[in-house]
Amino acid sequence: MADAFATITQKRMTGGFRIDDIDGQKIHVDPGPGALVRTYQFGLNPLKLSGVMVSHSHTDHYSDAEVLIEAMTGGMTRNKGFLIGSRSVVEGYKSWGPCISKYHLKKPQVTVLEAGGYKKIGKIKITATRTVHGDPKAVGFKFQLSDFTLSYTSDTAYFEELQNEHKGADVLLASVIRPGDEKIRGHMSANEFGKLVGEVSPKLAIMTHLGMKLITGNPDQEAENITKKTGIKTIAASDGLTINLDDFRPKQQTLDEF
Ligand SMILES: [Zn+2]
Numbered sequence: 001m002a003d004a005f006a007t008i009t010q011k012r013m014t015g016g017f018r019i020d021d022i023d024g025q026k027i028h029v030d031p032g033p034g035a036l037v038r039t040y041q042f043g044l045n046p047l048k049l050s051g052v053m054v055s056h057s058h059t060d061h062y063s064d065a066e067v068l069i070e071a072m073t074g075g076m077t078r079n080k081g082f083l084i085g086s087r088s089v090v091e092g093y094k095s096w097g098p099c100i101s102k103y104h105l106k107k108p109q110v111t112v113l114e115a116g117g118y119k120k121i122g123k124i125k126i127t128a129t130r131t132v133h134g135d136p137k138a139v140g141f142k143f144q145l146s147d148f149t150l151s152y153t154s155d156t157a158y159f160e161e162l163q164n165e166h167k168g169a170d171v172l173l174a175s176v177i178r179p180g181d182e183k184i185r186g187h188m189s190a191n192e193f194g195k196l197v198g199e200v201s202p203k204l205a206i207m208t209h210l211g212m213k214l215i216t217g218n219p220d221q222e223a224e225n226i227t228k229k230t231g232i233k234t235i236a237a238s239d240g241l242t243i244n245l246d247d248f249r250p251k252q253q254t255l256d257e258f
């Protein structure tokens, strides 16, 4: 199996991130404002996308989803690619969403995921994880291959069972809004994330979606504190950060049969 399985590109603040690729799929997750522009800025091609995923109905996670769907489908000329979104994003739920027009839902294969639900894309199992957030239908996403798991909490408060949702993650990616112990409703502080990192015990932990207070403070120091406390490599995402996921995946075994 020679799956090119390379990088995840992470943008501070609002562009979301792109997995490029996982089992041959190029997926943009939570394309907020600037996602399209930054895709080009960092030398990636939105026309090559195989999927767009949106975790919940807040603008900073969905605003560029429609333009990325247009790029993915060749300007809406082809049935191509997939869209996976929360119920609020795709169908709307009470006063949340919908966030994507009926027109843009026509060309990609559309899947609605509620917490606990999953969808197989090729060899990848994508499970929606639970959150506690303003949008009651908000989910995180867990991407599982036979030998690798990437888990993304999306926006959520810390809660005791959160670790179960992300158990087994090799790489854990989370929205962390505030430094230290500063609490904010529906989100995790750096210390709470540190607790989650200790519980999930991934090979790499990444703080993303950093709030203003974290950016103007010292996000690298916050990450360093978590690394020291847990012994698990933790980093704060910065614009254009690229991580080679293969570094956190067991070496591929090759078997030659004669
Ligand atoms: Zn949110």
Ligand SMILES: [Zn+2]
Pocket: 058, 060, 061, 155, 175, 209
């Ligand atoms: Zn957010």
